[in-house]
Each structure stands twice: as C-alpha cells, then as structure tokens.
Amino acid sequence: MSDKKYELSKTTIKNLEDMDFQCQRCSNCCRHDEGYVFLTKQNAMAIADHLNLSLHDFMEQCCRLVERGDGKVLCLKEKSNYDCIFWSNGCIIYPVRPTQCMTFPYWPFLVNDKQLQKEEKRRCKGLGKKGDHTLEYKISMYELEQNSEYFVVEK
Ligand code: SF4
Numbered sequence: 001m002s003d004k005k006y007e008l009s010k011t012t013i014k015n016l017e018d019m020d021f022q023c024q025r026c027s028n029c030c031r032h033d034e035g036y037v038f039l040t041k042q043n044a045m046a047i048a049d050h051l052n053l054s055l056h057d058f059m060e061q062c063c064r065l066v067e068r069g070d071g072k073v074l075c076l077k078e079k080s081n082y083d084c085i086f087w088s089n090g091c092i093i094y095p096v097r098p099t100q101c102m103t104f105p106y107w108p109f110l111v112n113d114k115q116l117q118k119e120e121k122r123r124c125k126g127l128g129k130k131g132d133h134t135l136e137y138k139i140s141m142y143e144l145e146q147n148s149e150y151f152v153v154e155k
Pocket residue numbers: 029030037084085086087088090091092093094097098101
C-alpha cells in the first residue's frame with residue numbers, strides 16, 4: 001500500500017534477491033513505535049468477521065482515521081505505549097493480519113531504497129538474516145503490497 005507505484009524493474013528484482021529476512025519474533029514491528037498499520041477494505045472485513053464484530057463496530061472500537069492524499073483512510077489504533085491494539089504477547093489476529101503486516105519487509109518503497117533498508121535493520125532484527133523465502137514468494141509479497149489499496153472512509 002503506497003501513494004507511489006514502483007515498477008518491478010531488474011534492479012528491484014536484484015534488490016529482492018539480495019534482501020535476506022528471517023523473522024526473529026522480536027515483535028519490534030508491532031510495538032513501541034508510533035506508526036501506521038493501514039487496512040484494505042478486505043482486511044477490515046476479515047478482521048471484523050474474525051472478532052465477531054460488525055464492520056461498523058470494528059471500525060469504532062479498533063480503528064482510527066488518518067489523512068492521506070485521497071481522504072481519510074482506515075488504520076489500526078495503538079495503545080498508549082504505541083503497541084498495536086492487537087499485540088498481546090504476539091499478534092492475536094495473526095490468521096487475518098493486515099496485508100501490510102503480511103508483506104513486510106517486501107514493501108516497494110523499502111525494497112527500492114537500500115539506505116532505508118540499512119536504517120530499518122536497526123529496528124528489525126530479522127532483516128539481513130538468511131531466511132527461506134524464495135524469490136517467487138518475495139515478488140508475490142511485493143506485488144500484493146503494491147496492488148493493495150487504502151480503505152478510504154471519508155473523502
Ligand atoms: S496486526 Fe498483528 S502483525 Fe500487524 S502490527 Fe498489529 S500485532 Fe503486529
């Protein structure tokens with residue numbers, strides 16, 4: 001999910017090949033830092049269903065709206081310590097976690113910016129660790145993230 005579209009160039013594919021990642025279960029990507037977990041409409045409906053909530057109640061209880069170019073888009077709430085609202089000794093909605101969580105770290109803007117990857121390594125202990133993700137898997141996550149759309153709630 002991004003305001004900018006990146007084509008899948010040869011350089012991008014090389015960058016994906018070079019990116020090693022093995023999740024270390026540190027949960028740093030879910031906790032401590034102020035950030036945004038944006039949702040697609042499908043993400044919101046799947047999580048609401050998983051929690052046995054109506055979409056309206058899920059949005060009221062678990063979400064906030066954030067200004068984006070297109071209007072106000074749906075994003076998960078954070079706790080006062082900046083942990084994600086769904087983090088409790090791990091992700092409590094893991095089977096239906098948002099696209100943004102599933103596709104990390106193969107986000108187009110990150111894959112295409114080596115300097116940003118270096119900075120991200122300070123936060124993510126898994127980035128740079130040899131993992132078992134194939135290039136096909138990395139490309140599928142890259143494209144999923146690239147093609148997913150913000151849930152615009154208000155124009
Ligand atoms: S939804 Fe789950 S995986 Fe995504 S940031 Fe929250 S706790 Fe982490």
